[in-house]
Every structure is written in C-alpha cells, then in structure tokens.
Amino acid sequence: MHSTAFFYILNRMEKEKGHLHPLTHVIRDVLSVLTEMGFEITQAPEIDSEFYNFDALNVPKDHPARDMQDTFWVKGASETVLRTHVSNAQVRYMENHKPPFKVAYFGKAYRNEATDATHEAVFHQFETLVVGKNITLGNLKYTIESFTKKLFGDKITIRLRPGYFPFVEPGLEVDMSCFKCKGGMGCSVCKGTGWVEGIGAGMVHPNVLRAGGLDPREWQGFAFGAGWDRITMARYDIPDARLMASGDLRLTNQF
Amino acid sequence: MEIPFSYKALETYFEEALPEPEKFVALITQHSFEVAEVVKKDDDDTIITVDILPNRAHDASSYYFFAKEVAAISGKKVKPVPECKVDISDIEPPQISIEDTGGCNRYCLQKIENVEVKESPDWLKDILIRIGQKPINNIVDATNFVLWSYNQPTHAFDADKIEGEKISVRHAQKDEKITTLDGKEVVFGGSELVIADEESPIAIAGVKGGNKAEVTNKTTSIILESANFDPVSVRKTSRKHGIVTDSSKRFEHHISPELVRTALELLTHMVINLAGTSNTKVSEIVDKYPNKQEKVQVQVSVDTVNKILGIDITDKDIAQILTRLQFEHVFDSGVFSVTAPSERLDIKKTEDLVEEIGRIYGYNNIEAQPIPEMDFSPQISKEYFTISALEDTLLGEGFSQIETYALQKKGDIEIANPLARDKGALRKNMARGFKDALSLNTYNMDLLGLSQVKLFEIGTVFTKDGEETHFALGIKNGKLYKGKKDEEIYLDTVIESLNSQLGTVIHKKDGVLEKGEFGLIFEINISQIDITPKDTYKALDGFMSAQGTYQSPSSYPFVIRDIAVFIPANTSKEELEKLIKEKAGELLKQKFLFDVYEKESQTSYAYRLVFQSYEKTLTDEEVGNIMAQIEAEIGKKEDWSIR
Numbered sequence: 001m002h003s004t005a006f007f008y009i010l011n012r013m014e015k016e017k018g019h020l021h022p023l024t025h026v027i028r029d030v031l032s033v034l035t036e037m038g039f040e041i042t043q044a045p046e047i048d049s050e051f052y053n054f055d056a057l058n059v060p061k062d063h064p065a066r067d068m069q070d071t072f073w074v075k076g077a078s079e080t081v082l083r084t085h086v087s088n089a090q091v092r093y094m095e096n097h098k099p100p101f102k103v104a105y106f107g108k109a110y111r112n113e114a115t116d117a118t119h120e121a122v123f124h125q126f127e128t129l130v131v132g133k134n135i136t137l138g139n140l141k142y143t144i145e146s147f148t149k150k151l152f153g154d155k156i157t158i159r160l161r162p163g164y165f166p167f168v169e170p171g172l173e174v175d176m177s178c179f180k181c182k183g184g185m186g187c188s189v190c191k192g193t194g195w196v197e198g199i200g201a202g203m204v205h206p207n208v209l210r211a212g213g214l215d216p217r218e219w220q221g222f223a224f225g226a227g228w229d230r231i232t233m234a235r236y237d238i239p240d241a242r243l244m245a246s247g248d249l250r251l252t253n254q255f
Numbered sequence: 256m257e258i259p260f261s262y263k264a265l266e267t268y269f270e271e272a273l274p275e276p277e278k279f280v281a282l283i284t285q286h287s288f289e290v291a292e293v294v295k296k297d298d299d300d301t302i303i304t305v306d307i308l309p310n311r312a313h314d315a316s317s318y319y320f321f322a323k324e325v326a327a328i329s330g331k332k333v334k335p336v337p338e339c340k341v342d343i344s345d346i347e348p349p350q351i352s353i354e355d356t357g358g359c360n361r362y363c364l365q366k367i368e369n370v371e372v373k374e375s376p377d378w379l380k381d382i383l384i385r386i387g388q389k390p391i392n393n394i395v396d397a398t399n400f401v402l403w404s405y406n407q408p409t410h411a412f413d414a415d416k417i418e419g420e421k422i423s424v425r426h427a428q429k430d431e432k433i434t435t436l437d438g439k440e441v442v443f444g445g446s447e448l449v450i451a452d453e454e455s456p457i458a459i460a461g462v463k464g465g466n467k468a469e470v471t472n473k474t475t476s477i478i479l480e481s482a483n484f485d486p487v488s489v490r491k492t493s494r495k496h497g498i499v500t501d502s503s504k505r506f507e508h509h510i511s512p513e514l515v516r517t518a519l520e521l522l523t524h525m526v527i528n529l530a531g532t533s534n535t536k537v538s539e540i541v542d543k544y545p546n547k548q549e550k551v552q553v554q555v556s557v558d559t560v561n562k563i564l565g566i567d568i569t570d571k572d573i574a575q576i577l578t579r580l581q582f583e584h585v586f587d588s589g590v591f592s593v594t595a596p597s598e599r600l601d602i603k604k605t606e607d608l609v610e611e612i613g614r615i616y617g618y619n620n621i622e623a624q625p626i627p628e629m630d631f632s633p634q635i636s637k638e639y640f641t642i643s644a645l646e647d648t649l650l651g652e653g654f655s656q657i658e659t660y661a662l663q664k665k666g667d668i669e670i671a672n673p674l675a676r677d678k679g680a681l682r683k684n685m686a687r688g689f690k691d692a693l694s695l696n697t698y699n700m701d702l703l704g705l706s707q708v709k710l711f712e713i714g715t716v717f718t719k720d721g722e723e724t725h726f727a728l729g730i731k732n733g734k735l736y737k738g739k740k741d742e743e744i745y746l747d748t749v750i751e752s753l754n755s756q757l758g759t760v761i762h763k764k765d766g767v768l769e770k771g772e773f774g775l776i777f778e779i780n781i782s783q784i785d786i787t788p789k790d791t792y793k794a795l796d797g798f799m800s801a802q803g804t805y806q807s808p809s810s811y812p813f814v815i816r817d818i819a820v821f822i823p824a825n826t827s828k829e830e831l832e833k834l835i836k837e838k839a840g841e842l843l844k845q846k847f848l849f850d851v852y853e854k855e856s857q858t859s860y861a862y863r864l865v866f867q868s869y870e871k872t873l874t875d876e877e878v879g880n881i882m883a884q885i886e887a888e889i890g891k892k893e894d895w896s897i898r
Contacts, residue, residue: 018655018709020646025800028643032795040633041792045722046715047668047681062487075669082670082681100629108661108715112674121674122661132629136565137613142623160618161284162610164308170564170610172618173289203563206606220563237804247657247692249703249710250808255801 019252023124023244026232027106030126033150037143039104039128044089046108050079056091056211057167072112072121082110086125087167090204090223093129094212099219100132106228120229120241127225129204131214137170137203140222144174144201147224152179159195168202168223175199179235189234196234199226256309256504257291258316261385262301268322270332276301279325286328286614288315300385312508314598317406318386323596327579327615336517339524344368344536349414349478351543354425358448359460360483360546361512362424363519366414366538368476370394370530379529393529394470394477397522406510406598407481407518408502411526412457412468414476419453422478424460431456433465435498447492448484461489461506462498479526481519483512512548513597516540548597555608556590563609566621576615635788638724641781642713643794645726648756652749654711654728659688661715668717681717685727686769688712689776693729697774701815701865702808704847706735707745708774713781724781731774735849735863742775743768759786809869813844814878819861819898820889824853828860831895835862838885842866842873859898 020028031041044052053059054066074080089105106126115121130143141160148156156176163173175197178190186192201224206216229241236255238244243251266273273279280290280303288311292304307316314320319336326333349364372392374380379400380390386403390396398409427443433456434440441459443449448460457468461484470477489506493499519540527535557570570586577584582602583594595602602608613621646656659682662670666680673679682688689710696708710729715722728749730742738745746768750761766779822831828848835846843866850861866878889895 016653018650018653018711020650020801021656021658022801022805023658024646024656028795028798029800031639031792032798035633035792035795038629038631038633040631041636041639043636043638047717047722072673073671075671100631102626102629102631102633110661112672114674121678130626132626134562134627136563136624137618138565138621138624139626141618141621142625145623159285160621161289162287162308162614162618164310169606170613170618203606206604236801239805239807245658245660247659247688247695247710248699249655249657249696249705249708250699251805252655252657253703254803254805 019249019255021244021252022232022236022238022255023228025255026235027126027228029151030106030228031104033147034104034128036150037102037146039102042089042093042103042105043107044083044086044092044105046083046110047074047080048083048088050081052088052091053081053083053085056208057087058205058207058211059166063166070112072110084111085109086127086225087223089127090129090167090208091212094131094209094214099214099221100130102128102130104128115242117240117242120244122245123241124228124244125225126228127223129221129223131204131209131219131221133219135203135220135222137222140172140201140203140224143222144199144224148176148199152176155182160201163200163202165200165202167205167208169205171200171202173197173199174201174224188237198230198234199224201225256307256312256316256508257304258307258321259292259302259304259387260318260321261382262303263299264382264385265318265322265325268318268333269326270334273325273331274329276303279303279329282328283325285617285619287324302387309508310601313505313510313600314406316505316508317403319404320406320598323581327581330579337521339520341520341523341527341537343539346536346538348538348541350421351541352421352423352425353543353545354423355448356545358426358485358488359424360485360548361515361542361544362482363480363515363540363542364422365479365519365523365540366476367479367523367526368414368536369532369534370475370477370526371532372470372472372474372530375529392470392472394474394526397525397529400525401518401522402501402505404521405514405518406505407514408461408505409518409522410458410464410480410502411470412464412478412480413470413474414468414478415474416468417452417457417478418455421453422457423451424482425449425451427456433457433459434467435459435463436466436469437463438466439498441496441498444495447495448488450480459492459496459498460484462493462496462503463500477526479519479522481515481522483510483515509600511598511600512544512546515544516542550594550597551603553593553595553602553605553608554590555593555605555612558589559605560609560612563606564613564616564621565624566616568612568616572616573612576612579615580611582611635790635792637786637788638781640788640792641784641786642724642726643792644757644786645713645753645781645784646711647794648753649711649728651756652709652752653707654709654749657692657710657712658714659685659692659712663687666717667719683718684716684767685712685714685725685778686767686776689727689729689778690773693731693773693776697731697733700731700733701863702813702845702867704845704865706733706737706849707731708733725778726781726784727776727778729774729776743770746775746777757784757786759784809844809867811868811870811872813865813867814873814875816864816866816878816882817849817861818864818882818885819850819852819859821854821857821859821896821898822892823894824856824858826894828858831860831889832862834888835864835885838888839864839866839881842868842877842881857894861898 072082163171175195180189181187204221289306294302375396429445449456450458458464486509493503662678666683668681708731713726765783845865852859
C-alpha cells in the first residue's frame with residue numbers, strides 16, 4: 001500500500017509547469033512592448049511569391065540576393081520562394097489595410113547558406129512597419145529608442161549608422177548599448193565594443209509604398225526589424241544557432 | 256564587402272593630415288560604413304577594415320573613391336587626379352571587335368612595345384604589401400595598383416603571344432577551353448563571355464586572365480586592357496566556374512564605364528615609368544564604348560528633405576553637404592537639381608539624395624520625436640491569440656516547448672535548389688521531428704529529472720493543401736512514471752483539460768495520432784481549434800520572461816544511481832537531501848525523488864542521482880566511491896538506514 005505522500009509526489013511530477021522555448025520568451029517580451037505601444041500583430045506566409053518577397057520590396061531582378069545561392073525556390077511552382085525575410089508582410093498588409101497603421105510580424109525565414117554556429121538556413125526574425133501622413137526618421141528614432149528601453153531597461157541608448165536594405169531609404173543600422181555589460185567595455189555579448197548590433201531600419205522606400213497601392217506623396221513610413229535568434233542568443237548567451245531547432249529539452253528546460 | 260584600408264596609404268591621397276585613426280574610425284562609423292576591424296601595425300600604420308555597403312561597393316571599395324568619401328565626411332581636401340599624359344608613337348594599335356555589346360559596355364586596349372619586365376621599385380612594393388597584395392612584377396603590380404586606386408580592373412597581355420591581329424569580346428563556344436593564370440583548366444558551357452585572339456580565348460571576361468598570353472620576365476611587348484563588363488554576366492560566369500577574383504567582385508557590383516579610360520591612362524603612365532626603356536613605343540588607345548553612361552540629374556526640395564528626416568535644415572546647409580560630396584548642384588525656387596560624379600551610380604532618385612544629406616548631416620543629430628496621434632485601432636490576431644493561449648495552457652499541463660527542424664529529406668513541398676539532400680523538402684508534419692525529439696529527450700530523461708517526457712510545438716507545416724499551422728504533442732512515459740503506462744490515456748486527460756480551460760472542443764479524431772516505441776505523437780491543425788479571442792493577449796499580460804544564461808550540457812555520458820533511505824518520520828527530507836548534495840559534490844547533475852514509503856515511525860525516500868562530468872567519462876569506480884561516501888555519512892546518523 002502506498003501512503004498519501006506518494007500520491008502527492010505523483011501529482012507534483014505530473015503537474016509541474018513546463019517550459020517555454022527561449023525564442024518564445026524573447027518574442028513575448030517583444031510583442032508585449034509593441035502591443036503596449038499600439039502595434040497590431042499580423043502574419044505573412046513562409047512560402048510566398050517572388051513579388052512579395054523581392055519585387056514589391058524594391059529588390060531588382062538581377063540583385064545578387066535573388067541568386068540561387070541565397071534563396072530557396074519551390075520546386076514545380078513558378079516564381080515561388082521560401083521567404084528570405086519576414087518583410088514579405090509589408091506589401092501584403094498595405095494591400096489590405098488603409099493607413100495609418102502600426103504593425104508587427106514575426107516568424108521563420110529561410111536562406112540558402114551553409115549552416116554554422118552563427119548562421120542557420122532556417123532562422124527567425126521580427127519586424128515592424130509604421131505608415132502614416134507625416135512619419136519621419138525622427139519618429140523612427142524615437143520608436144526604436146522607446147522599444148529598446150522597454151525591452152532592455154531605461155539605461156539603454158542607441159546609435160544610428162548608415163545601412164543598406166533595398167526596401168528602405170535612408171537605410172539604417174541601429175546599435176544599442178550593451179544590455180549585458182551596460183555599455184561598459186568587454187563582455188561576450190558586445191565583444192568588448194559596448195554596442196550590440198542587429199537592428200536594421202529605415203524609411204519605407206517609395207517603390208514599396210507604390211507596390212502596396214499607396215501614394216508616396218501622401219504617405220510615409222518606417223520599418224525596423226531584427227534577427228530574433230540573434231537577440232535570443234545574445235540575451236541568454238546561447239552559443240550556437242543550431243540549438244534552436246534541436247528539439248532538446250536541455251535547452252528549453254533551462255528557461 | 257570588407258576592404259582593408261591602410262591608413263598611411265590612404266593619407267597619400269590627401270592634401271592635409273587625416274584625423275587620428277580613432278577619431279577617423281568613429282567618423283566613418285557614424286556617417287559612412289561599419290568598421291569591422293582596426294589593427295595597429297609595427298610600422299606605425301593602422302589597417303582599418305571597412306565593411307563597404309552593397310550600394311557603395313561600386314566606388315568606395317577603392318582608395319581614391321574611399322578618399323573622396325572621407326573628404327565628404329571630414330571636410331579634408333583630396334589631391335586632384337594626377338595628369339597622366341604620355342607620348343604616343345605611330346605603332347599599329349590593337350584591333351577590337353565586340354560581338355556581344357550586352358555583356359560589354361566599354362572596351363579599351365593600348366599597346367606598348369619594348370618594355371622591361373622586372374621587380375617593382377620599393378615604394379610600389381611597399382604600398383601593395385601594406386594593402387595586403389603580393390608584388391609580382393612591375394606590370395602586374397601596376398594593374399593591381401590601378402585596381403585598388405580606382406576600383407577598375409585592368410589586365411596586361413603579352414602582345415607577342417597573341418595570334419592574329421584582332422582581339423574580340425565574344426561568347427565562348429561550348430566545350431572551348433582556357434587554362435587560367437593559376438593553371439586551372441576551365442571548360443566553357445557556351446554562355447560565358449571571353450576575350451579571345453583569332454584562335455582561342457585569352458581571358459574569361461572580367462573574371463580571370465588565361466596563361467596563353469601571360470606576361471613573364473621575357474615579355475617585351477604588351478597590350479593593356481581596361482574594360483567594363485555587365486555585372487550579371489560576370490556574376491554568372493564567376494559562380495558557374497567557382498572563380499571569384501578581385502576583378503569579378505568589382506564587376507559584379509556594377510562599376511561606372513566612365514572609369515575605364517581614366518584607369519587605362521594611369522596604368523600606361525605607370526608602366527612607362529616602371530618598365531619603360533629608351534626604345535618604348537606607345538600606341539593610341541582604342542576605345543569602343545557601345546553603352547555610354549548617361550548623366551543623371553536628380554531633383555530634391557528642401558521641404559522633402561525636412562519632411563522625411565524630421566529636421567529643419569536650410570538650403571545653405573544642404574548646398575554645403577552637396578559641395579562636400581562633390582555633387583554638382585543648382586538651386587532654384589526651393590529645389591536642388593543635382594548631378595553626382597559618374598562613379599556614384601547609386602544616385603538615381605530623390606530619396607537617394609535624402610539619404611546622402613541625412614547621413615552627412617548625421618543620423619545621431621536627428622531629434623527623436625514621438626509618432627503623432629494616429630487614427631488606428633489595432634485588431635487582435637486570432638492566430639496569435641490561439642497560439643499564445645495554447646502555449647500557456649500546455650505549460651500548465653507540464654508540457655515543454657521545442658522547435659523541430661523545418662527542412663527534411665521528404666515532404667509534399669520540395670525545394671528546387673536544396674542545401675543538402677537531407678534538407679530537400681519542407682516538413683509536411685511534425686511527426687518525424689517529434690520522433691527524434693522524443694528519442695533524444697527520453698534518453699536524457701534522468702538527466703532532466705523527468706519521469707515523463709512531454710513536448711509541444713506550434714509551427715508551420717507544408718502540405719499539398721498549402722501552408723498550415725499545426726500544434727503537436729509528444730508524450731513518452733519513463734520507467735519511473737507511476738501513472739498508466741499507455742500514453743493515450745494521458746493524452747485523453749490533457750485534451751479534456753485543454754478543452755475545459757480554453758472553452759473549445761479539440762476532437763482527437765480531427766488530429767493525427769501515432770503511437771509506437773517512441774511514445775505518442777498527437778498533431779492537429781490549429782484551424783480546428785476555435786478559440787474566441789479576447790480584447791487583449793492574455794499570455795502577454797504581465798508576462799515575465801526567464802532570466803539567466805544558458806549552460807551548455809556536457810558531451811560525456813551520465814551515470815545514474817538510486818538510493819533509498821529510511822529516516823524518522825519527524826525528520827525533514829531536506830536534511831537528507833542536503834547531506835546527499837554535500838557528499839555528492841559538483842559531479843551530481845540531477846537529483847529527484849521518485850518514491851516515498853512509510854513504515855511505522857519511519858519514512859523511506861528514494862532518490863535517483865545523476866552524475867556527469869564536463870571533462871571525462873565517469874567510471875563505475877568513481878561514482879561508486881561517491882556513493883560509498885554518501886552511504887558512510889548516512890550510516891553515522893542515528894535512526895537513519897539505507898533500504
């Protein structure tokens with residue numbers, strides 16, 4: 001005969017709370033901040049046309065990114081790719097919604113590149129898109145600043161540098177002061193520079209607005225996005241991108 | 256494209272001193288490009304590796320044009336382009352035939368007779384070594400110098416090795432061959448553009464020279480080539496044959512054909528100075544320019560600049576920025592009409608100018624301003640509401656979230672150009688990945704301190720019907736699991752619990768159930784789960800994400816030992832746990848209670864102990880010693896006994 005204490009243990013074992021994947025921890029933080037800032041959550045498909053993934057985003061036909069070596073094409077379907085970024089949501093959303101709007105989207109994206117500790121052919125991104133009457137680069141700066149502060153703490157500062165993405169102009173790279181060593185020098189996250197890279201941003205290119213059926217003389221907007229894996233890896237010191245889809249509870253159960 | 260610039264070599268392009276390397280790097284970072292690496296050299300030089308943005312690779316990856324960029328952001332003056340006049344003799348110039356004007360925008364040749372091929376002088380060797388190039392001989396070194404100055408690839412052929420009179424730019428014939436300068440034989444498919452004499456190819460256009468007309472120490476007469484090839488054609492050839500060179504990289508980024516002649520004039524000037532003899536004769540330049548670069552005039556108004564950037568810049572300040580960029584401009588009724596220098600192929604539209612003005616003005620000087628009030632009410636995403644609600648409910652049921660790999664060997668949707676054969680398709684369900692995950696985690700069950708593996712994933716799968724979002728559960732009961740052995744009985748209770756908590760009806764029959772040695776997998780399309788969204792995402796409300804950092808697991812096997820101890824009923828088990836922990840030391844990776852048994856005034860607690868080292872495979876003896884120490888310590892306690 002087992003005693004009551006045994007049933008207590010059995011119950012505990014069954015009902016012990018499970019764990020969320022570290023990527024989910026991070027995206028929930030991101031989405032909490034963004035929804036609080038008035039963003040709507042939306043989604044776009046992972047298999048998409050070259051139009052939404054490239055043409056509509058001002059990526060010309062002969063752009064190196066469209067080369068076979070960088071993009072996966074779907075067999076037997078013409079001009080169909082595994083999206084190379086979550087930005088395929090941009091024009092899809094514009095087509096079905098009248099500005100002004102603030103949206104956030106996230107998910108898997110695919111790139112035809114060899115896998116190593118820092119590169120995965122299957123990776124994760126999140127991005128935001130804001131379109132309105134008089135949206136400026138100053139608004140972009142304010143929004144990223146508030147976003148990073150809410151996500152990583154009030155002490156975080158950002159700096160903007162020139163960057164290049166075909167679907168925005170001006171294009172920007174955003175660095176934030178290191179959330180680990182608080183902008184001090186010398187930790188593994190910022191590699192001693194005091195800055196963490198990884199947010200791409202810019203003013204929506206007029207060609208993208210046009211592709212979405214919007215008149216660039218009337219509407220302006222910005223977008224910013226980041227590698228969701230990269231932020232997760234930096235935040236939790238996870239050394240290898242390949243661990244994300246390993247199905248291994250030795251990863252998940254630490255969080 | 257990362258380009259290592261020697262600070263000292265760069266300085267030779269300026270009339271005045273550059274800012275100190277540290278300040279210089281900060282300036283470039285803020286206004287132009289990311290600096291990937293800064294290395295101080297013994298000889299007082301600093302190598303600054305700059306990651307040139309893709310839209311500027313056509314100019315700023317070379318010294319002269321990078322110097323112009325530095326001039327624009329620092330205000331320092333660049334020296335004017337040196338005069339490169341040479342005396343022309345009346346020797347017969349080479350003949351050119353361009354058979355594919357789509358692939359070749361401009362092609363120039365110039366012949367030089369009676370040169371002496373030898374080692375370059377120290378100053379040239381020094382510069383090349385400084386910028387990471389290997390000196391070869393005066394002719395090759397001169398072409399290299401020109402490439403790094405103007406971003407324009409050039410080439411020298413041994414004139415005496417060329418068969419016939421005419422050099423043509425044409426498509427290769429199928430199965431035609433060339434042996435490149437580094438001795439590699441290339442067999443053409445027929446789509447590649449080549450440079451050929453009247454018999455055979457002497458170079459792969461824009462990619463690499465052939466060894467047929469190679470310049471050697473015995474060469475006395477040369478033909479210099481400077482040309483502009485179509486970026487797509489060069490890229491395709493380079494990729495097809497796996498030959499990437501400094502030249503192919505330049506052409507792939509589309510450089511201005513206006514550079515062709517400037518570069519050739521500098522090259523010829525250098526060759527005469529470095530390899531000239533009293534008898535040297537230079538032909539006219541033969542210049543075929545079928546696709547002339549048009550001058551582009553772009554308009555931008557002061558209002559547009561301010562409206563996009565959110566600043567208040569004056570026309571005077573804009574004019575100053577354009578002058579620093581060496582952009583020709585005329586200002587009339589609030590609008591600038593601008594013509595950029597020919598090498599700036601990226602300046603084509605108004606927003607290109609806004610970007611130039613913005614980055615020189617400095618993005619960090621732009622004031623952050625909140626987004627003005629917007630007439631927008633965000634809608635709740637039903638899909639994300641469902642996903643996040645499922646996640647939370649499953650957590651409560653003790654399930655842990657995994658991600659399994661999206662690419663698999665087989666599936667309904669195949670990839671035309673897969674990375675590897677085992678990643679040739681998108682998964683059509685999660686079952687395959689879950690079998691592996693169940694097996695992996697069942698193996699580690701003791702290490703994880705579990706008596707049951709309970710996994711879930713919510714993600715996309717791709718079937719003949721299209722893209723779907725599925726959710727999958729994986730269950731495997733371990734040997735220490737005390738409930739019913741059949742996982743399906745457990746699944747039923749989970750589904751029942753989900754239904755009652757989520758106010759939905761998940762029918763087992765709508766999903767796919769698979770059972771086997773691996774345990775159980777249940778997978779269902781979330782469109783089958785009808786959850787009515789609320790006004791907010793409950794899962795995000797007050798969500799507290801995990802803190803802490805990831806600890807890599809050991810790659811050595813773990814060893815398990817069980818121990819059951821009787822202690823008096825009024826003694827707490829924490830006391831026993833403390834003793835075990837202390838005696839077991841740091842090799843104890845996991846400890847969990849799996850059985851409790853009461854007999855009279857005594858309670859027996861059974862623990863499973865998991866030992867693992869980061870350094871080696873533990874032996875039975877090592878673990879045995881630890882257990883002996885624990886048992887010895889227990890033996891010292893009055894009324895404690897090992898069962």
